[in-house]
Every structure is written in C-alpha cells, then in structure tokens.
Amino acid sequence: MPTKRELNSLKKQKAKETLKKLETLAQGVIKTAEKGQNPSIDIPIRALSNVDWNEKKRIIEMGDRTQSRTLFNVNMAKRFAQTFLVASACKELLDAGKTTSIRDLYYMTKHTIGKTSENTFDDQAESDPIIEDLEVTINTLREELHLFASNRGSLVGELTLVDAGDTIDARKQGSGGWAVPSIVEDDVIQFKKCDAKFILLVEKDAVWRRLNEDKFWRKHKCILIQSQGQPARGVRRLVRRMTEELKIPLYVLVDNDPWGLYIYSVVKQGSINLAYESVRMAVPGARFLGLSSYDRERYDLPDGSTIMLNKKDETRAKQMMKYPWFQERKWQREMKKMLDSKVKLEIEALSRKGITFISDEYLPRKLAEKDWLV
Amino acid sequence: MPTKRELNSLKKQKAKETLKKLETLAQGVIKTAEKGQNPSIDIPIRALSNVDWNEKKRIIEMGDRTQSRTLFNVNMAKRFAQTFLVASACKELLDAGKTTSIRDLYYMTKHTIGKTSENTFDDQAESDPIIEDLEVTINTLREELHLFASNRGSLVGELTLVDAGDTIDARKQGSGGWAVPSIVEDDVIQFKKCDAKFILLVEKDAVWRRLNEDKFWRKHKCILIQSQGQPARGVRRLVRRMTEELKIPLYVLVDNDPWGLYIYSVVKQGSINLAYESVRMAVPGARFLGLSSYDRERYDLPDGSTIMLNKKDETRAKQMMKYPWFQERKWQREMKKMLDSKVKLEIEALSRKGITFISDEYLPRKLAEKDWLV
Numbered sequence: 107m108p109t110k111r112e113l114n115s116l117k118k119q120k121a122k123e124t125l126k127k128l129e130t131l132a133q134g135v136i137k138t139a140e141k142g143q144n145p146s147i148d149i150p151i152r153a154l155s156n157v158d159w160n161e162k163k164r165i166i167e168m169g170d171r172t173q174s175r176t177l178f179n180v181n182m183a184k185r186f187a188q189t190f191l192v193a194s195a196c197k198e199l200l201d202a203g204k205t206t207s208i209r210d211l212y213y214m215t216k217h218t219i220g221k222t223s224e225n226t227f228d229d230q231a232e233s234d235p236i237i238e239d240l241e242v243t244i245n246t247l248r249e250e251l252h253l254f255a256s257n258r259g260s261l262v263g264e265l266t267l268v269d270a271g272d273t274i275d276a277r278k279q280g281s282g283g284w285a286v287p288s289i290v291e292d293d294v295i296q297f298k299k300c301d302a303k304f305i306l307l308v309e310k311d312a313v314w315r316r317l318n319e320d321k322f323w324r325k326h327k328c329i330l331i332q333s334q335g336q337p338a339r340g341v342r343r344l345v346r347r348m349t350e351e352l353k354i355p356l357y358v359l360v361d362n363d364p365w366g367l368y369i370y371s372v373v374k375q376g377s378i379n380l381a382y383e384s385v386r387m388a389v390p391g392a393r394f395l396g397l398s399s400y401d402r403e404r405y406d407l408p409d410g411s412t413i414m415l416n417k418k419d420e421t422r423a424k425q426m427m428k429y430p431w432f433q434e435r436k437w438q439r440e441m442k443k444m445l446d447s448k449v450k451l452e453i454e455a456l457s458r459k460g461i462t463f464i465s466d467e468y469l470p471r472k473l474a475e476k477d478w479l480v
Numbered sequence: 481m482p483t484k485r486e487l488n489s490l491k492k493q494k495a496k497e498t499l500k501k502l503e504t505l506a507q508g509v510i511k512t513a514e515k516g517q518n519p520s521i522d523i524p525i526r527a528l529s530n531v532d533w534n535e536k537k538r539i540i541e542m543g544d545r546t547q548s549r550t551l552f553n554v555n556m557a558k559r560f561a562q563t564f565l566v567a568s569a570c571k572e573l574l575d576a577g578k579t580t581s582i583r584d585l586y587y588m589t590k591h592t593i594g595k596t597s598e599n600t601f602d603d604q605a606e607s608d609p610i611i612e613d614l615e616v617t618i619n620t621l622r623e624e625l626h627l628f629a630s631n632r633g634s635l636v637g638e639l640t641l642v643d644a645g646d647t648i649d650a651r652k653q654g655s656g657g658w659a660v661p662s663i664v665e666d667d668v669i670q671f672k673k674c675d676a677k678f679i680l681l682v683e684k685d686a687v688w689r690r691l692n693e694d695k696f697w698r699k700h701k702c703i704l705i706q707s708q709g710q711p712a713r714g715v716r717r718l719v720r721r722m723t724e725e726l727k728i729p730l731y732v733l734v735d736n737d738p739w740g741l742y743i744y745s746v747v748k749q750g751s752i753n754l755a756y757e758s759v760r761m762a763v764p765g766a767r768f769l770g771l772s773s774y775d776r777e778r779y780d781l782p783d784g785s786t787i788m789l790n791k792k793d794e795t796r797a798k799q800m801m802k803y804p805w806f807q808e809r810k811w812q813r814e815m816k817k818m819l820d821s822k823v824k825l826e827i828e829a830l831s832r833k834g835i836t837f838i839s840d841e842y843l844p845r846k847l848a849e850k851d852w853l854v
Contacts, residue, residue: 202835205693207686210831216784217832225784256708257685260659269654279658280643281668285634287656287689294655311631312581315661319579334630410590410599457587461578 110271117293121200124251127244128193128200135177135190146176147189150242150382157381159430164390165375166431168242168382175239185236189243191215191226192236199252205289208234208253242382247291249343254288259341260311261286262318263329264302265352269295276329281318286331288340290347300352302329305345306395306469308359309333309369313453313464320465326473329354336369342387345373349389356389357478359469362397363415363450364422367441370394375431394479395472397451399443404477405468411458412449419450436479484645491667495574498625501618502567502574509551509564520550521563524616524756531755533804538764539749540805542616542756549613559610563617565589565600566610573626579663582608582627616756621665623717628662633715634685635660636692637703638675639726644668650703655692660705662714664721674726676703679719680769680843682733683707683743687827687838694839700847703728710743716761719747723763730763731852733843736771737789737824738796741815744768749805768853769846771825773817778851779842785832786823793824810853 135145149172150156156169177186195214199206206214212230219226227233241248248254260283265276274284287294306328308314314332317323323330329348333341349356358373360366374392376384398404402412415423426432427441444450456464472478509519523546524530530543551560569588573580580588586604593600601607615622622628634657639650648658661668680702682688688706691697697704703722707715723730732747734740748766750758772778776786789797800806801815818824830838846852 199835204835206690206831206835207828209686209826209828210690210835213785213826213828213831214835217782218784254686254689257656257689269656272652272654274652274654274656278646278648280646280648280661281663282631282643282648282659282661284653285656285659287654289655312583312628315628315631316580316584408591410592411587452583452587454581454583454587457580457584458590461573461576461580461584461588 113268113271113293113296117203120250120291120293121203121252124244124246125197125200127246128197131193131244132190144176144178145186146174147186147243148172149175149239152238152242152379152382154378157378159375161430164431165384165388166378166381167384185239188215188226188232188236189239192233192240196240196251196253205252205254208237208248208255211237211253238380247343247383247386249289249291249339252289255339257286257288257340258334258338259286259332260284260314261329261331261344263305263323263331264327265300265329266298267295268298273298277324281315283314283318286338286340286344288338290340290344292347295344295347297348297351300329300354301327302352302354303327304354305329305331305348305356306359307331307333307337307341307345307356307373308453309335309337309361309366310453313359316462317465317469320462322465322469326470333369337373339383339387342373345392346387346389349391356392357395357473358392359395359453360397361450361452362399362401362444363452364419364426364441364444366397367394368422368426371426371429371431391480395469396478397453397456398477398479399440399447399451402447402449402451405456405459407451407455408458411455412447412451415444415448415450420445440479487642487645487667487670491577494624494665494667495577495626498618498620499571499574501620502571505567505618506564518550518552519560520548521560521617522546523549523613526612526616526753526756528752531752533749535804538805539758539762540752540755541758559613562589562600562606562610563613566607566614570614570625570627579626579628582611582622582629585611585627612754621717621757621760623663623665623713626663629713631660631662631714632708632712633660633706634658634688635703635705635718637697637705638701639703640672640674642670642672647672651698655689657688657692660712660714660718662712664714664718666721669718669721671722671725674703674728675701676726676728677701678728679703679705679722679730680733681705681707681711681715681719681730681747682827683709683711683735683740684827687733690836691839691843694836696839696843700844707743711747713757713761716747719766720761720763723765730766731769731847732766733769733827734771735824735826736773736775736818737826738793738800738815738818740771741768742796742800745800745803745805765854769843770852771827771830772851772853773814773821773825776821776823776825779830779833781825781829782832785829786821786825789818789822789824794819814853 138145151171156171160167212233216227262283311332358370376388512519530545534541586607636657685706732744750762
C-alpha cells in the first residue's frame with residue numbers, strides 16, 4: 107500500500123505532467139507572437155462529423171480533423187482569450203494541488219474586462235465547451251486538469267481500495283456503501299486487495315440496495331456499483347480502471363428499454379459527444395447482462411410486469427438500430443424484439459416473482475447460463 | 481458497540497411493533513365486518529387545509545381532520561382495497577426482514593384482478609399516495625414499513641457510526657465519503673464515537689468536495705454532509721437523529737436564492753406536503769449559515785459573482801414571505817434584501833475570492849461571528 111508521502115509525490119508528478127502540457131501550449135503561442143505572426147492553436151473538432159466507429163477496438167473515436175483558433179480574428183479572439191483564461195485557472199489549481207468543479211471554474215474565470223461592460227464569460231454554457239476544447243487540444247482528461255463534474259454512484263463488494271490515503275474496505279461499508287468520487291485517477295484511488303471475480307454495474311440504486319441487503323456480492327464474489335442512471339464520469343473511469351488493473355469482467359444490468367441499452371452502450375464504447383474520452387473511459391469488453399427483451403418469456407414474468415413502449419421509446423430504439431456499433435445480428439434481434447413486443451421492462455418488475463427473485467434466481471441463472479451479450 | 485446479534489434483535493423488535501400496528505388496523509376492519517357493518521378506516525387528511533404551523537415547537541404539523549375510507553362505496557372501494565394490498569405487501573417485507581423501494585412495491589402489488597381487465601394499480605402514481613395514507617393512518621414512517629425512496633448524499637467527518645453492523649469511521653472515508661442510505665433508523669444506523677462539535681449540511685456536492693479536500697471537518701471538528709439539492713429522507717432523518725442523540729447543532733449552507741432558503745426551511749420545519757413527517761424529520765433548531773443576502777457586501781464579493789433574479793425566483797420569494805414560519809423580521813429582511821438587490825448568489829461564487837476562500841475565510845468568520853439565523 108502506498109504511503110501518504112508516496113501518494114503525494116505521485117499526485118505532484120501527475121500535476122507536473124499536465125502543467126508541462128499547458129506550458130507547451132502557451133509557449134507555442136508566445137513563439138508565434140515573437141515572430142510577429144498571428145498566434146493560433148489547433149483544436150480537434152468535437153462533432154459527429156469527426157467521430158469514427160473503430161470496429162477493431164470497438165470504441166467510438168475522435169477523428170483527426172482540427173480547427174484553427176487564432177487571436178487576430180474578430181470571430182475567434184474572444185474564444186482564444188477564454189481558452190487561455192481557463193488554462194491559466196487550471197494551472198493555478200494544479201500549482202495549489204487543489205481540485206474544483208466546472209461551476210467553480212466558471213466563477214474563477216469570470217470577470218468584467220477593464221472598464222468595458224464586456225465579461226470574460228457570461229454563462230457556464232460558455233466555459234464548459236472551452237474546458238472540452240482544452241482537454242482535446244492537449245490530450246488530457248478534465249480530471250487531470252483538476253476539474254470535476256457532478257458525482258453519483260456508490261460501491262460495495264469484495265475489494266479494498268485506497269481513497270486519498272484512506273483505506274476503504276468495501277466489504278464493510280454497511281447499507282450505504284462508499285460514495286464514488288468524481289476524480290478516480292491513480293493519484294487518488296488505488297486498488298489493494300481484490301477478491302472479486304467480476305463487477306456488476308446496476309443503473310438503479312433501489313436494485314443495488316436489494317442486492318446489497320441480500321449480500322449478493324459476498325455470495326457471488328463481486329463488486330457491486332450503482333450509477334443512478336447514466337453513469338457519471340467517476341463511475342465510468344473507475345470501472346474502466348478496475349477491468350484493466352484487476353483484470354475482471356464488467357457486467358451491466360439496466361432496464362429493458364432503449365435508455366437502458368444506451369447506458370450500456372456509453373459504458374462500452376463511449377458517447378458521440380465526448381468521443382475523445384472513450385480511449386480512457388470505455389470498456390469495450392463490457393457484458394450486457396440484462397434485462398433482455400427475451401427475459402419476459404425466459405423468466406416467465408407475468409403480463410402486468412411490463413409497460414407499453416411510448417412514441418419516444420420507439421423513435422429512440424429505431425435510431426439506435428442504425429448506430430454502426432449495434433449492427434451485429436444479436437443487437438438487431440434484441441431491439442427488434444423490443445419493438446415487436448411493444449413493451450419495456452424495468453429491473454424492479456422482477457419483484458413480481460418475489461422480493462429476492464433477482465438475487466436468488468434471475469442473476470445466478472443469467473451468470474450460470476452465460477446468458478449475456480457483448 | 482451493539483453486536484450483530486443485538487442489532488438483529490433490535491431490528492426484529494422494531495419490525496414487530498410495526499406489524500402490530502398493521503394488524504390492529506386489519507383487525508378493526510374484520511370486527512366491523514363481523515358485526516355486519518361497512519368496514520372503514522379513518523385516514524388523516526394530507527392537504528394544506530389540514531396543516532398547522534406550531535409556533536411553539538417551530539414545526540409544520542398535520543392537523544386532526546380525518547377522512548373515512550369505506551369498502552362499500554363505489555368511489556372508495558378501490559382505494560380501500562389498495563390500502564390493504566399495500567399493507568399486506570409491507571407485512572411480507574417485515575416478516576422477511578427485507579426492505580424495498582416504493583417502485584418495487586408498486587410492482588409487488590400490481591396485478592390484474594381475476595378474469596377482469598381491471599388492474600390493482602395502473603401506475604406508481606396510484607400506489608405512492610396509498611403508502612402515505614398508510615403512514616399517517618397507523619402513525620409510522622415508510623422506513624418503518626421497510627420502504628425506501630431514492631437516496632442521495634454523502635458524509636465525512638469526526639464521527640464513527642455503525643451501518644448494518646459495519647463500523648464506518650467517517651474520518652477515513654477518502655474523497656468519496658460514506659453514501660448516506662435511505663433508511664437510517666436505529667436498527668440500521670447507530671452512532672458510536674463522536675468528536676464533532678457541529679454538523680454542516682451543504683446543498684451542493686461540489687462545495688462538499690472543496691471542504692473535504694481542504695479537510696475543513698478536521699480543522700473545525702465537524703460532520704460534513706452534502707445533500708445534492710433538497711435533502712432526501714435519509715439525510716433529513718439522519719441529521720435529525722444526530723442533533724438529538726449527539727446533541728450538536730446543525731448548520732445549513734445553501735445558495736442565496738429562494739430555492740436554497742426553501743431547502744433550509746424544509747430541513748428546519750418540514751414541508752407542507754408531508755407535514756406528518758415533521759415530528760420525526762424536522763430540526764427546529766437548524767441554523768441558517770448562509771449564503772445570506774447580506775454576504776455580498778459583508779464579504780466584499782465582486783459584482784460579477786451574482787446572477788440576476790428571474791421572474792420565477794421573484795414569485796417564489798414573494799410567496800415564501802407569506803409563510804407563517806418566515807414572519808419574523810429577520811427573515812422578512814433577508815428576503816426583502818434579496819428582492820431589492822435583484823440578484824442571487826451561488827455558494828460557488830465565493831471562489832471569485834480564491835479557491836479555498838470558503839474553507840479559510842468565509843465559514844470560519846461566519847462561525848466565529850455567530851453570523852447565522854435560526
């Protein structure tokens with residue numbers, strides 16, 4: 107186990123690397139200026155037009171196209187200045203060894219320029235994209251710039267980890283669990299003793315509670331994480347690190363509706379909007395454990411357990427059927443079955459078969475029969 | 481510290497008491513039926529018309545008015561049956577020593593009646609009010625019926641507690657913290673060693689992270705809780721229990737806008753909709769630490785740190801000024817100042833004065849100067 111001193115030194119080392127990237131960016135601009143040229147930076151384009159589906163790696167990747175942002179250009183001058191304002195605030199954070207929220211950063215960098223009535227930023231909606239620009243330009247995650255978004259999610263199970271120097275035994279975290287923080291890089295979180303054979307990520311905290319109360323993780327030797335809907339960055343990055351470093355598979359349990367399937371899809375191959383993160387966040391080997399459109403018949407669930415698909419569900423399912431990463435026959439079948447049966451199924455619907463049906467029958471049988479999709 | 485066996489026996493004892501209440505309710509109905517009369521139950525009315533502001537106790541209370549729900553009445557028969565369907569599912573949970581979500585309960589109790597096309601419940605919007613009816617009728621909290629709502633919130637600080645038999649040292653919960661569960665009754669959560677002098681509840685997780693990173697709780701000997709907006713029931717009940725059992729005061733830190741003030745208000749005196757919970761959830765002594773409408777001047781915050789009040793903010797502030805529990809001069813001044821200045825102020829805006837301004841200056845000065853409202 108790393109000592110607090112070792113952790114601190116790792117933290118400083120990582121901050122130094124990120125600072126170096128920021129400095130290189132700034133020095134490039136200074137050099138151009140010294141030559142009497144128009145300072146500019148090349149920012150990779152974050153749009154569907156610059157997103158590729160890498161079939162071999164099975165992740166959504168950002169393409170190579172970039173866009174120049176120059177200082178002496180009426181349309182770009184403001185964003186050029188904003189980029190360096192954000193970079194400068196991140197430098198301040200890294201120097202101080204502090205982290206902060208993207209909301210905080212907005213306030214930190216917001217001010218009125220000189221005696222004008224012009225603000226550096228009028229709204230967080232202006233500063234957030236600048237953060238993303240900076241991430242892609244210097245190839246770093248916002249967490250490495252010491253910025254965090256909101257956090258959600260909790261964890262229990264057969265794992266001991268170190269969080270900011272404190273040892274957390276996830277086998278002894280009671281009914282509440284350890285709250286997954288938003289920054290889980292290896293200078294904050296380190297894995298110690300793992301007795302788990304797999305990770306189970308459930309989208310709903312009520313289901314997680316059921317499984318934790320039944321001590322499912324102890325019986326089946328796993329790590330149990332809930333994400334309260336679409337997993338926050340902290341949860342995505344954590345499961346990615348766990349699959350890589352602990353070398354155990356990840357199973358995802360979501361509602362049987364297009365939104366549940368999309369949660370799985372983002373965990374597995376990343377999202378279109380933030381394609382540049384996939385390389386550090388996606389878990390291409392993630393297994394879709396359920397609920398499958400076939401579970402209703404396979405597990406003999408009563409009729410009343412389903413909910414009719416609405417117009418929005420149907421549109422979304424049809425849209426998703428066109429995504430390149432859902433072209434394989436198994437996924438097409440899965441979604442077609444959902445559309446044909448005209449119903450969706452929530453994880454909680456398994457309770458129709460008994461309070462602990464999910465812990466005692468559904469999940470054990472799924473795992474034993476290897477009844478999942480990849 | 482209670483042993484697992486003692487905890488189990490306490491849990492069983494509590495379940496027995498709740499079961500007893502359910503049985504008394506059911507037996508009343510049976511007796512009426514045996515006499516050949518129309519079975520009925522008296523349900524306290526949950527509406528603004530039956531809510532009182534108890535100025536002495538300083539909580540919002542439910543009044544004495546009840547409504548009869550009878551079986552042989554076309555308008556009531558369904559809800560009468562639903563009430564006992566829910567009661568019966570809760571009995572099942574209590575007997576099994578299991579807890580579940582209100583969503584789960586909806587599925588557990590949903591079925592089609594006989595060969596009709598009539599469902600017991602068509603929607604969770606039908607079963608949720610029935611749960612509330614049951615809570616008020618037998619004077620119990622839903623947590624005692626083994627039902628939970630969603631959970632949010634995390635905790636760190638100078639406290640050791642026991643959660644479902646596991647000892648949680650909140651001084652060693654890393655950057656993530658212990659996730660506050662939704663059921664925090666004393667058969668699940670028990671307090672052990674407390675070195676804290678007060679509790680600080682912040683509405684925003686980003687601010688909580690700032691304070692945890694700065695180890696504010698260690699320097700100022702406190703328990704630090706975040707609620708991610710309006711506190712979930714688990715957080716409210718937990719702070720209530722902590723103020724009573726640990727005998728330490730609760731400070732609330734929220735945005736300076738009507739919504740922040742309302743969060744404080746619900747923590748302090750309860751909500752109108754769920755007035756019957758106040759007696760077990762409200763913390764009448766809760767102190768409003770900030771942000772106050774006067775903080776902008778007192779802490780010399782730059783102009784750019786504020787946001788203009790919008791129409792909705794203004795309407796809400798004017799509405800709240802009429803609430804009986806905000807009639808004292810200090811609250812009227814606070815809200816009038818907000819309306820007059822036409823601006824609101826987020827906690828994050830304190831970052832304009834420096835990353836750690838909140839930990840190093842704002843909060844210490846507030847506490848030292850006893851600059852809070854009760």
